[in-house]
Amino acid sequence: MEFVIKISQFLLSLSLLIVLHELGHFIPAKLFKTRVEKFYLFFDVKFSLFKKKIGETVYGIGWLPLGGYVKISGMIDESMDTEQMAQEPQPWEFRSKPAWQRLIIMLGGVTVNFLLAILIYIGMSYFYGDTFLPNDSIEDGLLIESTVANKAGLLTGDKILAVDGDKIETFSEISEKVLFGKDILIEREGRQSTVHMPEDFLSQLMDAKEKGFISIREPFIVVQVPDTSYNKDSGFKEGDIIVAMNDIPTKYADEVKVALAQFKGQDIKATVKRDDQEVTLPLSVTEDGKLGLVYAASSTPKTLEALGYYTFDVKDYGFIESVPVGLNKAKDKLVSYWDQLGAIFSPSTGAYKGVGGFKAIYDIFPSNWSWQVFWSITAFLSIMLGVLNLLPIPALDGGHVAFLLYEIVSGRKPGDKFMEYAQMVGFFILIALVLFANGNDIYKAIFG
Secondary structure (H helix, E strand, C coil): CHHHHHHHHHHHHHHHHHHHHHHHHHHHHHHCCCCEEEEEEEEEEEEEEEEEEECCEEEEEEEEEEEEEEEECCCCCCCCCHHHHHCCCCCCCHHHCCHHHHHHHHHHHHHHHHHHHHHHHHHHHHHHCEEECEHHHCCCCEEECCHHHHHHCCCCCCEEEEECCEECCEHHHHHHHHHHCCEEEEEECCEEEEEECCCCHHHHHHHHCCCCCEEECCCCEEEECCCCCCCCCCCCCCCCEEEEECCEECCCHHHHHHHHHHCCCCEEEEEEEECCEEEEEEEECCCCCCCCCEEECCCCHHHHHHCCCCCCEEECCCHHHHHHHHHHHHHHHHHHHHHHHHHHCCHHHCHHHHCCCHHHHHHCCCCCCCHHHHHHHHHHHHHHHHHHHCCCCCCCHHHHHHHHHHHHHHCCCCCHHHHHHHHHHHHHHHHHHHHHHHHHHHHHHHHC
């Protein structure tokens, strides 16, 4: 069932983005009376799952889910239709239109991608509002379990105040900014200092294959006392929070783990918070520092706030208010993704190791259906698709735009033969990138 939910979200999001992107090319092409021969979701190599001709355009669904396309008459594209290009230009063809019209047609897809992301963020701000944890309310610092981050100089209990001179306002900003940051301003035991991150920090992080990085510190909450537990008769109940062990404060789960290492093989006393009261219970610790209790170190914002650990801010927006909020969210995600792309194309950072293909995109969707998460992921993917399509690689929209800008500035149109060769080179570059990204997915699946 989990697979069905994840693949349904993945295909719905991908299909929506592809159709709207291609519609961005289709609409201005039609407005400028340019013939569109095909409008396809996915690629129809050899055959189609569905197709129907309406007017002069064949609408269809291909079987290869690697994207989609519109085939515009008189345009050198991935179809490499050289026969058509060898004939005399016709008034309805792309090549017969003024350069400015062709430029608008080519920019239509990415324009829709960016507009879609903005609309989604505006809609989410209006319908869901924002729940966030102000950085100032993280009184006892962060949980930093990554050994790579620890080696770089970040430790559990540190407060991260700024990254590269930019003040951290909310907890949600921290991980991403630290990943791509150079100078991290921290506060440790009341003193401020700067941690200089290694240039290949991302590479080290991915090589380490660790799950934890930076998160908030959360309480040790007992969720189950198994019948096989050696502490089954100690009096523990579901919902108990261990707040001290032999008078050593253990407000957070990470502090419980540290204390357990000290009390291996001992019978101790645990102070437990239960229904706003504190009770003392006997506790046996095994030789390997285990309790035999099932616990959760994660809670909802509402629970953590009720327990007095953090104070979350909740903001609701009216429709007018949601517009600038949505615009800012889209801008921040665009800047963030651009920074990520810059890191990927800088070999020294090692960020290219984290590049993923379709499985990586599939994996970011949750195993339970959440429209809020679905729209958030779709908005980010829309920005990602828009940015990638603007890269000046022949065969991508950005490649066509680059040639059109050259034509507008110089007044000279690149020859059809040159465009054919450029398209072929761009196609092979794209194939190489797709193979690399999906090859990374396969490598990670096999070797972890």
